[in-house]
Amino acid sequence: MRTVTDSHPPMAFTRSMLKQFGLAILEIPISWLISIVRMVFCRLSEVQAYSVARFLFTPLLSFRNGTLLRNMKKVLMPNGWTEEQVKKLVSKHNRYFCSIVVELARLPLLSNEELQARIIVKGEEHLRAAFHQGKGVLLIGTHVGNWWYTRSIISVLGYRVSNISNKVPIRSVESHLNRTRKRFHITTCYVGHGGRKAAAEALRRNEIVSLFFDVAVSGRKQYSRWLPFGPVALQVDLGPAMLALEHRVPVIWYNIHKTRGTDYDLTFEPIDIHLTEQDTEQLTRSWMDRLVKELLHSPEQWWQWGNVELREIEHIQTMPELIS
Template sequence: MSKKKIQNQKSSGFFSNPGKWTVVVLLKAIALLPFGCLYFLSDVLYVVIKALVKYRSNVITENLKHAFPEKSENEILILRNKFYRYFCDVSLESIKLYHLSEKQLQKRITFSGTEELDAMAKERNGAILLAFHYNNWEWSSALQQQLTCRLLMVYNKMRDNAAMDDFLQNARQKWGGEAVQMGRAAKVAFQYFGKTEPVVLGLIADQSALASSQLWAMFMNREAAFFAGPVKIARKTNQPVFFQYAQKLGRGKYQYHYELLVEEPAKMDDKEILLRYIEKMEEVIKSNPEYYLWSHKRWKHKRPEGTALIQ
């Protein structure tokens, strides 16, 4: 495609999708708000989605009941309301990332375990980093500033909304990491590996996989499908697998932890690696369950007949 055609497409984007571009302009305006105003807006949003909209109330309640069958109806209700408050905060914090300054970043987030992650990635020509939808996962893109090797951040491209997709990718890549679309993740990673250029391949690996997946396991008391890609890449490259989780220290303040999950993945099978990842996720979720993304339809698929459940 010629340069002129590309420029014409960009210039006509607003007029072809004015509603989507207007939303992006609004998000950029929100990102400029100081934190005091941002959390005031979050408090208002909390009342709206809890009492008026009742955002995915049935989905959240069902997910919590399955995950914590020992809890009473009232305890589930309290937990759901805590989740709503967290959800409002983390949604606006994710938007704020677009205009988050380095000074603000240093005041609000710290890292633990990055030295081992960086050292092993350089020694082994790379590392696999498995994260999940817990606390503020978006701000972890600043991990690149703690590494001497390249951070590749795998993401799901937003369909039919290029304006929003561009907004999110610009926010994620502002600290120097490279956002890579999920379908291209393995190819891009192996290109770096082939150049013997160490990279940390970061994946939000608790995404809902298709029902046709061959990796099914119990996750928070329910059967769930998992993508095979992360563990297959780890086993093929024999690069160490690390686990990331975010600990909330206060409103808008987090510490990101990095722990070695599997040192020699080639010596293990896919099932063992996946079960270790699930075990760590459940351990973190159960410590403060309101900070997991319960509104996500994580358990929407049913395991096909004939597909074994990993034990």
């Protein structure tokens, strides 16, 4: 039996075009609204901006509470959490979401001294020692805490920073991120636009290359794997591990989490990659263990709770298509 797509390819193409056209139309007013909200956040005091953010975003965030609750229960309840505790965590996560949005909106306005006053940096000697080897440094982290604070403070401390990231489809958001990059002298290359080559060149220039692994990147299915994530499985990107093993440069893990108010703790820790290690999946699995440890410490601060799909861990062995 032929499918509708087989028999009417123009119809399928038309539906696809209409969907893209509709999203393009929606992007314009959404982009304008985000620009207005950002300007409001920058004009108010930080406390006032946070209050406005909670007023604006709490009703919108409620639409994803079901996903948050489902994912949090899968990861945390096997670790001793009760359902009531997880429900409270959903609200706590949404409050943190509002705070980090305000922090990102106001970040380019902070002076170097103001940013340094917010962040207690631990283990910079490891970053400095890796940098002084002259081979470049891979900085591996996750979407726990305010990762933009990490990149920015590293630049403020005098290091050259590059990052490989996805381009945000909302124009005003990407423009704001570009302003932040310019403010803190952060070089960026986008995934799918020569990111791997750009990372290699940045390492040759002895720069610090900042990368995430805790999300599968669209268009990179061949570099993604479903790996154990505590009691479940999460699809992640093997690209950072591939770069680490290919270039054999120093690798530094960072962990940043909010402690109180606007204050953060940022810790750098060296990762020992043995020269005999050739398995990118095994290396990424070791990083997954670190991610789980971070989540159990600051579960409300993982940005990805509402953006990922979690699957039963036994599917990794029983369903080959999940690891293709």
